[in-house]
Amino acid sequence: MRPASSADSSQMMMADSGSSEEVAVICNTDITSTESENNIINTMVERGTALLRKMEISVAEADKRTGKNTVNMQETYTVYLLETRPADSVPEGGTPAAPDTLWRRYSEFELLRTYLLVTYPYIIIPPLPEKRAEFVWHKLSADNLDPDFVERRRVGLENFLLRVASHPVLSNDKIFFLFLTEEKGWREAVLETGFQDKADSRLKSLSAMLRVKNPDKRFTALKHYSDELNTVISQLLRVRARVADRLYGVYKVHGNYGRVFSEWSAIEKEMGDGLQSAGHHMDTYAASIDDILEEEEHYADQLKEYLFYTDSVRSVCRKHELIQYELEMAAQDLVYKKQQKEELATGAVRIFSLKGMTSKLFGQESQEQRESKVAALEQSIQEGEEAIKEKNTESQEFVQKAWNDIERFTAQKDKDLREALISYAIMQISMCKKGIQVWSNAKECFNKM
């Protein structure tokens, strides 16, 4: 099982650290692409949770499809193959059972996420990989059907599924389970939940400018932090793309040495051979940057995930604001009603009002009328008090659940990003080693001249 095994290896790495051999182990960066992919997944996903223990989940491949869309237009889109298999289905030494597979489009992932977002307002829902390539440097294609982009998105989608599947709450969701297992009828099942109506009404109230009187300081701070994080990560990604561009330039210009050395070698006697082979090393040097930057793109993807996470965090904050707002509105309403009742009871109209005028013009209300009004008010006050109680409980529950998840998220974030930084450092070391290697080779050639 992929996540488990990679988790083991990372634990080993951590356990070893401190010993002097550690650096050597870490620096052995000749990992194959699949291994490094595993590492990346490993850094992104928490280990050992309910669904993942029972089920192995992966997005195995991507494919292009052509079909007609809703307005009957021909379109090309990408579908992703979801593979699931029971985790304990592999007997010792036996071949694993054939996995259950089904195809999903990116838009279905989006639907799933929207559903989760609405259904679990107190949870920081894992983000999807970007719809369109952002923060690209010049060599990177922004085309949605570009194979590299599709591949990176495949990794991102798998990561999303593993994140949901490893989440203590989300992993138990029925719709999510159906998403993994039922190719047909899933969409209907989602829509049946009626989450959209909820989403619409919530969204409407969200779009209204909320003025919360007593915001929870913790949430305000969290919102502030996620704004900051959003700014700093997007800035980082922008600068990184430029750094990648420049680094690419530096390497590629060195490639010209390859050509010149080779041409020059033609007119030299003793120096010829050395120049010629040094030229080859310069070619190698120039070519090496492609892989280096390709690998670095994974790091950018890890950062991007947290960039998008900031939206999820902000969404939780907004929902908390909304609940707080509703609570405050209810409280205000109650205060108003109580005031009304008091007025009726004392019969005093403190301020000039239309009601005061009418009573003066048309005479006092009868005692019965007044009593029934008071009774109605009392009824509604009681309802209001209950509503407040309810809202209070809802709010408390929300805060508790949300804060639980926020704490879980913070721990996950710190761990993931630390590991991402470590793997970034490893990449840098690997780049340095490649550089040293190539230049040492070239030096040998120069020395023979």
Add this chain to the structure above:
Amino acid sequence: MSVSAPRGLASSGQKLITEILHPLSAAEEQLSPGPDVSSSSSSSSSVGGGKQEPGLTNGTPVEMSNPAPASQLLNRLQLDDDLDADAQDLTETRDLFVTVDDPKKHVSTMETYITYRVSTKTTRIEFDLPEYSVRRRYQDFDWLRTKLEDSQPTHLIPPLPEKFVMKGVVDRFSEDFVETRMKALDKFLKRVADHPVLSFNPHLNAFLTAKDLNKRQGLALLTKVGESVKQVAGGYKLRPRPVEFCAMGEYLDTFSQKLGTLDRIAQRILKEQSEYLTELREYGAVYSSWAGSEEQLQRPLEGVAGCVTTCCGALEDASENMSQDFLPVLREYVLYIESMKNVLRKRDQTQAEYEGRLEAAILHKQEDRTPIPVEVERCQDKVECFNADLKADWERWQRNKRQDFKQLLTGMADKNINYYEKCQAAWESLITVLQDKQTEDKTSETN
């Protein structure tokens, strides 16, 4: 340069004019932004740098305060000669050591100029004292070179750095410019002093020892010679060069093309590196500012920022090395090629003179049946001497070139290796820190 005009005109008739012009014009093209190129390194970054790499110069312009580079260069040169197996005997029998250093600025009412200290140590009997130390300015070097060229026309005279007076483009008194020029002058003088023939030239002796150089005469002579050369060039129709000299000419053409390309590549790399450096600095700064808004991640992020800063420093050093050491050598060889071509042309003229006279004598002989006159034979001797000198110098030059480029390119490789090693060390230490932190967390969790 006053000499370049006659040189251009004197191009031999047999060679395709374009073929000869191309490298020349290429060289000239570099001449015009040349000042910065020649002054290389630092000034190249300061001039060209106006538009491309302000970052590089700002970092470490003050080389002169630090005596290391000069002595490094000295060591390098000596090492270089020691390494040269072919020049082994020469090293053993070497008895003339010269150094150019300690530039000083002189300000008078008329002009402002720089002088350099020229120190000599020798055991040669031509010198009265074992040691000399005099101060010379660029003009004096120019005088010496002209004198050498004049009195030793059959030899390859090493090039001087460009005269170059484009005021306002390059600050001639900037430390970078002076430093680079000083290195080039040092190189020039060392090459002359190491030459088996040139080093015995009395003008060199005067240059190294005299308190005051009497240069007037020399300068006047130069213009005269220049003109006469021009006349000779125009007057004769040249026969094809002998194959070996043709090959030299062709070699020089191709080589200067390649040097031009190398120079452009190196400049371009410097430009790319400086742009990379700019972005990288900002990149590091973003990590620092991120660290400010994190608790657990503060140290890791600060660590990354620190690493990026270290890499910036390493890159800066590498770029500076390249512009200080790499580009000047390319520059020197571009000029060297010009000198070499000039000698080749002079050889052609000598040959042409001989052939002209010979033809005339043969005609004469057929009419008068008189023996071939002595002047013609003398001319023939002159051509043969010229050929022999030129071949010897050519061999010498090839040996030096091989040695210089071997050293230049291995140096470049070393610098790159060094750069990567510094970066690698930084990132490795970061990983150790990050993982130590992680185990700390782990243990504190389990406790």
